[in-house]
Amino acid sequence: MHPALPGGGSQYVPEMMRQYLLDQRMLKKKMESKKKRIIACPVCGKTVVYENSPYRPFCSRGCKGVDFIRWSDESYRIAKGEHEDDNGVQSNGE
Ligand SMILES: [Zn+2]
Structure with a gap:
């Protein structure tokens, strides 16, 4: 099942081979993690390389x-909404 090695052919996987396979796996992982993802900024729609942007998923600060x-404005408004008619800013109540 395991690949034949020159001078090998024994039951165990030689340390070198094990190391080699490990390196390959690490390399593959590295390559995969290096794959760039292009995303669109949720605010302005500009495409940005996900890994390159410190402000991901946004394109900029x-x-x-x-x-x-x-977001905070929205939650502020929601929180404030209940007390809106107290100070009479909105005249939809009465
Ligand atoms: Zn943007």
């Missing part, structure tokens, strides 16, 4: 900030 502001 700006977009990350925009998304955060959008």
Whole structure:
């Protein structure tokens, strides 16, 4: 089952061969992890290399900030909504 080695042919896998197989596996893993993923920024839609962007999944710090502001603004509004009619800013109540 295991590949024939010059001078080998014994029951055990020689240490060198084991190391070789391990290296191959590590190399493959490295190659796979090096594969670049192109993603689209959720804010502006610009394509960005996922691994290259420190602000992933956003393309830039700006977009990350925009998304955060959008998100926090939304939750702020939701939280504030219950007390909206207290200070009479909205006149839809009465
Ligand atoms: Zn963006």
